Amino acid sequence: MNGRGRWARTYGAPPWHLLVLALCFLVAGYAATRVVEVGIWPGFLVWFVGAVILHDLVLFPLYSAADSAARSATAHTRRRGRTAARRRPRPTGRRPAPINYLRVPTAFSGLLLLVWSPLILRGAEPNYRAAVGLSTIPYLNRWILVTLVLFAASALLYVLRRLAAGRVGR
Amino acid sequence: MQRDREVKPGKKGRLAARLKGWSGPPGPFRPEFWRSPLRGPWLTSVLGLILLVGITLVAITGLVSYAAYEPRLPGNDTTPGRGLLGFYLFDWPTDPVWLYRVTQGAHVVGGLTLVPILLAKLWSVIPKLFSWPPARSVAEAVERASLLLLVGGAVFQFVTGILNIQLFYVFPFSFYPAHFYGAWIFLAAFAVHVVIKLPRVIRTLRTYGLRDYLRLSVADTRPEPPDPDGLVATDPAPPTMSRRGLLAFAGGGSLVMFGLSVGQCVDGPLRRTALLAPHGRHYGTGPNDFQVNKTAASLGVTPDRTGESWRLALVGPHRMEFSREDLLAMPLYTYALPIACVEGWSTVQTWTGVRLADLARLAGTRAGSTGVTARSLQRGGYFGQASLSAAQVADPRSLLALRVNGADLSLDHGYPARVIVPNAPGVHNTKWVRELDFTQERS
Numbered sequence: 001m002n003g004r005g006r007w008a009r010t011y012g013a014p015p016w017h018l019l020v021l022a023l024c025f026l027v028a029g030y031a032a033t034r035v036v037e038v039g040i041w042p043g044f045l046v047w048f049v050g051a052v053i054l055h056d057l058v059l060f061p062l063y064s065a066a067d068s069a070a071r072s073a074t075a076h077t078r079r080r081g082r083t084a085a086r087r088r089p090r091p092t093g094r095r096p097a098p099i100n101y102l103r104v105p106t107a108f109s110g111l112l113l114l115v116w117s118p119l120i121l122r123g124a125e126p127n128y129r130a131a132v133g134l135s136t137i138p139y140l141n142r143w144i145l146v147t148l149v150l151f152a153a154s155a156l157l158y159v160l161r162r163l164a165a166g167r168v169g170r
Numbered sequence: 171m172q173r174d175r176e177v178k179p180g181k182k183g184r185l186a187a188r189l190k191g192w193s194g195p196p197g198p199f200r201p202e203f204w205r206s207p208l209r210g211p212w213l214t215s216v217l218g219l220i221l222l223v224g225i226t227l228v229a230i231t232g233l234v235s236y237a238a239y240e241p242r243l244p245g246n247d248t249t250p251g252r253g254l255l256g257f258y259l260f261d262w263p264t265d266p267v268w269l270y271r272v273t274q275g276a277h278v279v280g281g282l283t284l285v286p287i288l289l290a291k292l293w294s295v296i297p298k299l300f301s302w303p304p305a306r307s308v309a310e311a312v313e314r315a316s317l318l319l320l321v322g323g324a325v326f327q328f329v330t331g332i333l334n335i336q337l338f339y340v341f342p343f344s345f346y347p348a349h350f351y352g353a354w355i356f357l358a359a360f361a362v363h364v365v366i367k368l369p370r371v372i373r374t375l376r377t378y379g380l381r382d383y384l385r386l387s388v389a390d391t392r393p394e395p396p397d398p399d400g401l402v403a404t405d406p407a408p409p410t411m412s413r414r415g416l417l418a419f420a421g422g423g424s425l426v427m428f429g430l431s432v433g434q435c436v437d438g439p440l441r442r443t444a445l446l447a448p449h450g451r452h453y454g455t456g457p458n459d460f461q462v463n464k465t466a467a468s469l470g471v472t473p474d475r476t477g478e479s480w481r482l483a484l485v486g487p488h489r490m491e492f493s494r495e496d497l498l499a500m501p502l503y504t505y506a507l508p509i510a511c512v513e514g515w516s517t518v519q520t521w522t523g524v525r526l527a528d529l530a531r532l533a534g535t536r537a538g539s540t541g542v543t544a545r546s547l548q549r550g551g552y553f554g555q556a557s558l559s560a561a562q563v564a565d566p567r568s569l570l571a572l573r574v575n576g577a578d579l580s581l582d583h584g585y586p587a588r589v590i591v592p593n594a595p596g597v598h599n600t601k602w603v604r605e606l607d608f609t610q611e612r613s
Binding site for chain 2: 010011012013017018020021023024025026027028030031032034035037038040042043044046047048049051052054055056060071097099100103104107108111112115116118119120123124127128130131132133134139142143145146150
């Protein structure tokens with residue numbers, strides 16, 4: 001067995017893999033010593049690890065749960081809709097699935113709320129007023145307005161696509 | 171402990187054998203838990219390539235902004251312990267005047283635009299977080315440790331940046347060192363991730379092509395061929411969205427983020443499009459009606475301190491004092507210059523005032539030989555003083571501004587006098603100046 005084979009068997013990747021990762025930990029480790037030196041490391045560490053937990057174990061499960069709830073709800077109403085239509089032969093044109101017309105505006109609205117929540121929910125009010133000289137009051141209305149526009153545009157698009165699909169089917 | 175004693179040598183062997191056959195904890199640790207038919211190397215590669223371009227742009231503009239703060243000049247340094255991490259610092263130029271406006275606008279708006287892409291990328295690889303066993307080799311264990319730095323660093327940088335531009339200082343540290351050192355931790359992991367994964371990305375896109383998957387509609391969407399990393403679902407659900415639909419979804423999110431915030435980097439009616447951005451607000455139509463970033467009241471600057479009794483002190487080989495009338499009687503110059511904040515917003519206004527170079531000469535220094543430290547009347551807060559380099563002082567467009575757009579500065583914009591320097595970050599344009607100190611020495 002040559003050295004290369006032995007290395008591959010014990011480590012599991014070529015040597016350069018370990019080399020670049022060692023460089024990564026060297027630079028990151030050095031930056032971490034700077035964080036310790038400036039005396040902010042406990043808060044920094046909590047926020048750094050918290051960032052991973054926040055995304056992977058809070059945000060992701062929340063939005064996937066919301067998405068699967070919405071999916072099963074729309075699938076349910078579709079099925080009910082179909083039986084209610086007295087087994088009318090389905091149009092051959094592709095009818096749009098309603099889920100994405102709900103999913104997209106909800107996600108965009110949620111994204112805007114996620115990013116701008118300090119302004120929309122007014123957590124930033126004291127600092128914002130001191131700095132900018134204005135209040136954060138308008139942001140909630142702006143977000144609601146944008147949300148309404150997103151849902152209205154999505155609903156309009158859904159109706160248009162459905163009509164177009166119906167026409168093709170006829 | 172009780173249980174340990176009960177396990178006899180013979181049982182230990184059986185336990186190990188059972189562990190070997192064990193397919194891991196239930197739920198997300200099982201491959202069949204992940205059912206999206208869209209996940210796979212192709213999708214992750216496309217999102218990865220977009221992020222590679224976007225994050226490179228945001229990283230470079232961020233590092234440029236750090237240099238623009240001229241941390242080597244006295245009093246400017248917010249990260250004195252940076253050590254080797256300031257290796258690339260350079261003298262910040264005064265030309266082109268719009269440079270900081272563009273780089274910092276790109277940093278902030280670019281970061282906001284990347285949020286949906288980052289979320290989509292993290293969604294595309296989330297099964298790997300739960301892959302079981304946690305590592306099949308030493309190499310995988312080491313690489314996964316670096317992914318903690320990558321994901322933690324990315325979310326940390328985005329969260330601190332996004333909170334900071336909204337002035338929501340809930341983090342238990344000063345923004346500057348945390349965002350700067352956090353950037354280096356993230357960039358180290360990011361660079362290595364690119365080195366390790368890029369060949370794979372290129373191979374994947376060469377094999378499957380960029381366009382072939384994009385052509386498929388929802389009905390034709392099938393999972394990618396099984397991959398060694400387990401991104402592709404083993405028990406896929408029927409598709410509700412095509413791959414191009416998913417990319418349009420993420421891209422649409424980016425467009426929404428961009429469209430509702432980019433207005434704070436432009437002047438004129440388009441500024442009003444920044445409905446969800448901290449500095450897209452409309453102040454009015456008067457000469458002083460443009461973005462304020464720290465009101466006088468919040469920093470203890472009251473009219474009684476800026477009235478008749480106010481004097482500008484020049485410190486240098488000669489010490490002098492000037493009233494506002496004295497300054498207005500000196501040669502005045504007018505330039506249209508941007509004021510561009512680290513928070514990403516910017517605006518061009520027309521400033522009138524005395525050249526800093528003229529004041530440097532009056533203080534007894536040789537033209538172009540020294541920088542200046544401007545000190546403000548402000549009480550508390552960051553940047554109550556800011557140092558400018560000799561080159562910045564020597565630029566004829568660098569002013570101690572007294573007026574803006576033909577009117578006296580308002581108190582919130584720095585009355586009686588403020589610094590305005592071409593291409594300098596906003597906080598270096600010190601407001602309510604009480605002293606200009608030309609005895610600066612470079613640290």
